[in-house]
């Protein structure tokens with residue numbers, strides 16, 4: 001189903017957490033970047049009514065919903081994993097068509113974060129506190 005401007009708007013309204021506001025980043029040049037700032041209560045997303053921006057928005061909402069942004073001590077890769085999975089599941093529930101390409105981009109992002117996590121742990125000679133489960137590795141397209 002085509003993502004219309006009305007549908008885009010409806011989903012933004014429906015999923016914006018209570019006491020938060022959404023602001024659009026001005027002009028071009030803000031590719032694939034979203035932020036959620038707990039101090040101002042603002043979610044910033046690029047100004048484009050596209051599936052990509054909707055996924056960026058839902059990703060930020062997940063960080064708020066799962067309380068990642070308020071002093072969370074979970075491994076960063078895991079927070080990103082949770083946010084991407086939730087954003088994707090909402091998109092499916094709302095019948096937003098997510099392309100294979102977009103899904104690969106999501107997975108590649110989490111995979112990069114996970115690899116970086118393992119590299120940093122190794123660098124400092126510490127045991128990774130949260131290693132991916134076989135199901136998570138499989139989702140990321142990695143093998144043990």
Ligand SMILES: [Zn+2]
Nearest residue numbers: 059063080083
């Ligand atoms: Zn994130």
